[in-house]
Amino acid sequence: MRLKIIFCYDGSEFYGYQVQTKEDERSVQLELEKILSKILNTEIKLVASGRTDRGVHALKQVAHFDVQQLKMDLGRLTHSVNCLLPEDIHVKTIENVEDSFHARFSVKEKKYRYQIYLGEYSPFFRKFAWQLRKELDIEKMKEAAKYFVGKHSFHNFCSNDDDFVRKIYEISIEKRENWVYLDFSGNGFRRYMVRMIVGTLVEIGLNRLSINKIPYYLNECINDRISYKAPAEGLYLYDVIY
Amino acid sequence: MRLKIIFCYDGSEFYGYQVQTKEDERSVQLELEKILSKILNTEIKLVASGRTDRGVHALKQVAHFDVQQLKMDLGRLTHSVNCLLPEDIHVKTIENVEDSFHARFSVKEKKYRYQIYLGEYSPFFRKFAWQLRKELDIEKMKEAAKYFVGKHSFHNFCSNDDDFVRKIYEISIEKRENWVYLDFSGNGFRRYMVRMIVGTLVEIGLNRLSINKIPYYLNECINDRISYKAPAEGLYLYDVIY
Numbered sequence: 001m002r003l004k005i006i007f008c009y010d011g012s013e014f015y016g017y018q019v020q021t022k023e024d025e026r027s028v029q030l031e032l033e034k035i036l037s038k039i040l041n042t043e044i045k046l047v048a049s050g051r052t053d054r055g056v057h058a059l060k061q062v063a064h065f066d067v068q069q070l071k072m073d074l075g076r077l078t079h080s081v082n083c084l085l086p087e088d089i090h091v092k093t094i095e096n097v098e099d100s101f102h103a104r105f106s107v108k109e110k111k112y113r114y115q116i117y118l119g120e121y122s123p124f125f126r127k128f129a130w131q132l133r134k135e136l137d138i139e140k141m142k143e144a145a146k147y148f149v150g151k152h153s154f155h156n157f158c159s160n161d162d163d164f165v166r167k168i169y170e171i172s173i174e175k176r177e178n179w180v181y182l183d184f185s186g187n188g189f190r191r192y193m194v195r196m197i198v199g200t201l202v203e204i205g206l207n208r209l210s211i212n213k214i215p216y217y218l219n220e221c222i223n224d225r226i227s228y229k230a231p232a233e234g235l236y237l238y239d240v241i242y
Numbered sequence: 243m244r245l246k247i248i249f250c251y252d253g254s255e256f257y258g259y260q261v262q263t264k265e266d267e268r269s270v271q272l273e274l275e276k277i278l279s280k281i282l283n284t285e286i287k288l289v290a291s292g293r294t295d296r297g298v299h300a301l302k303q304v305a306h307f308d309v310q311q312l313k314m315d316l317g318r319l320t321h322s323v324n325c326l327l328p329e330d331i332h333v334k335t336i337e338n339v340e341d342s343f344h345a346r347f348s349v350k351e352k353k354y355r356y357q358i359y360l361g362e363y364s365p366f367f368r369k370f371a372w373q374l375r376k377e378l379d380i381e382k383m384k385e386a387a388k389y390f391v392g393k394h395s396f397h398n399f400c401s402n403d404d405d406f407v408r409k410i411y412e413i414s415i416e417k418r419e420n421w422v423y424l425d426f427s428g429n430g431f432r433r434y435m436v437r438m439i440v441g442t443l444v445e446i447g448l449n450r451l452s453i454n455k456i457p458y459y460l461n462e463c464i465n466d467r468i469s470y471k472a473p474a475e476g477l478y479l480y481d482v483i484y
Contacts, residue, residue: 010365057366088365123252123330124299128366 003074004064004097005046007032010088011057012127012233018051028052028089032063035084039077040067047103049110049240053191055232057128059113060092062240064103101242109169109241112184112194115234116202119178129179130198130234136205138175144204144211145171145182148197153220157197158190166190173201183238192229199228245316246306246339247288249274251331253299254369254475260293270294270331274305277326281319282309289345291352291482295433297474299370301355302334304482306345343484351411351483354426354436357476358444361420371421372440372476378447380417386446386453387413387424390439395462399439400432408432415443425480434471441470 011017015025019033029046036044048063070077074094081091100106117129118136125131151167158164168186175181182201184194200217203209209228217226249270253259257267261275271288278286290305312319316336323333342348359371360378367373393409400406410428417423424443426436442459445451451470459468 008365010368082363087368090363090365092362120334121324121332123250123332124370126252126329 001068001070002064002066002097002099002101003070003094004062004101004103005032005094006060006062006092007058008060008090008092009058010127011052011055013088014054016052016054016056017048017058017061028058028061029063031086031089032081032091035081036065038084039080040070042067049103049107050188050237051191052235052237053232055127056235056237058237060239061237062103062242064097064101103240106242107188107240109185109239110188110237111239111241112189113236113238114182114184114194114198114230115236116180116182117178118180127233130231132202134206136175136180136202137207138173138180138205140207140211141201141205142173144201144214145173147211147214147218152218154190154193154218155220155223156217156225157200158193160190164190166193171197195230195232195235196226196228198230198234200226202230203228243310243312244306244308244339244341244343245312245336246304246343246345247274247336248302248304248334249331250301250303250334251299252369253294253297255330256296258294258296258298259290259300259303270300270303273328273331274323274333277323278307280326281322282312284309291345291349292430292479293433294477294479295474297369298477298479300479302481303479304345304484306339306343345482348484349430349482351427351481352430352479353481353483354431355478355480356424356426356436356440356472357478358422358424359420360422369475372473374444376448378417378422378444379449380415380422380447382449382453383443383447384415386443386456387415389453389456389460394460396432396435396460397462397465398459398467399442400435402432406432408435413439437472437474437477438468438470440472440476442468444472445470 009028014028017028019027019030033044033046044065046063046065078091078094115129117125117131121131149168153165155164166188170185172183251270256270259270261269261272275286275288286307288305288307294300320333320336357371359367359373363373391410395407397406408430412427414425424440
């Protein structure tokens with residue numbers, strides 16, 4: 001039987017979602033696989049909706065795994081996993097799904113949120129937001145964000161060498177007091193893609209880059225990877241929709 | 243000349259405000275003294291408004307220190323200190339004060355905030371709130387809080403063996419969505435005093451302790467220290483007024 005597990009994590013003390021080659025580098029996947037294997041008394045391998053990088057958080061991450069048989073009910077399994085997990089990961093639900101469900105290939109939409117804090121530096125936000133402490137031209141950023149919406153080749157906005165055509169459904173930018181929230185929704189995002197778009201939008205908001213440069217970078221014939229990348233701590237995997 | 247320094251810190255990675263005897267146990271005081279001594283090229287000793295315990299935070303802590311002479315302006319000193327400090331401490335201001343100012347003895351009022359989170363467990367709040375995940379009778383807690391206001395002998399509500407008469411000016415309890423904020427103001431609080439009062443109020447809010455027991459514990463003739471102590475991570479030194 002196939003099970004779908006929904007969980008969240010504070011990424012600040014992980015080297016990313018995925019199992020690392022070095023044993024002393026904590027990963028969310030390994031922590032979860034260890035506990036699930038222990039409780040279910042069989043080796044469990046997780047397939048997640050995608051990776052998150054070192055320091056990146058998840059408010060809702062989804063994975064699936066297969067078990068031959070299950071002797072306890074799913075509520076009890078969830079509770080047992082949470083009891084054994086470290087405090088920076090929390091399982092929200094574990095549910096039964098069709099064998100055709102695939103946590104990565106069945107994804108219809110992914111949502112990311114990026115948080116920027118513009119107020120005086122606060123030690124409390126250091127792992128949870130980009131503390132920029134500069135004036136941002138939000139209207140200009142909203143204008144620039146429109147260029148990214150739609151189907152584009154994001155080869156200049158990600159670290160991958162192939163497969164970089166993605167469709168962004170929506171980018172919304174909202175300022176509330178000292179906070180700026182950038183919400184992304186799309187059919188998928190390549191490595192560093194959200195952070196590189198945020199970095200570019202911030203350059204524009206700081207009046208250090210012209211909006212007119214965006215079509216140049218989005219031109220599939222031009223190879224000129226942008227060098228702006230927002231820091232990991234402001235990024236949250238927000239939702240995965242199937 | 244005497245200088246007043248106002249700063250905040252995320253207490254989760256400190257063994258408390260005060261310098262510890264073990265060298266590998268980080269303290270806020272030592273981090274600040276090290277940096278100030280380095281920049282001012284003389285040994286600096288801080289006198290703070292009071293200590294905070296391991297894991298307790300400060301949104302506004304105040305200390306004073308003396309220097310023979312100062313070659314840079316205070317804005318530049320503040321900036322230099324912040325550049326060298328670890329990310330979990332931040333200096334808000336450094337200002338010149340009269341020699342008669344004393345960070346501890348001149349205190350008129352101290353304010354503490356305690357945060358309780360009642361929603362589903364979140365890895366993001368694990369160092370910043372007491373995640374209780376139980377129903378609380380807030381009205382009963384407000385009723386009980388009134389008993390603590392005024393001048394009392396708090397010998398059963400602190401870990402100290404003497405000098406436990408203090409005056410609490412106000413306790414306000416407010417619930418907003420899944421959060422409960424308990425705000426304390428008084429002329430001073432002894433070690434664990436806020437946490438022991440919060441622990442007691444929560445016992446009452448959980449209907450595990452009767453309000454009628456409070457006068458018993460506040461009776462100066464009775465020695466029966468209460469055993470409820472709210473965890474450190476929910477407590478914030480909020481303000482110090484002179």
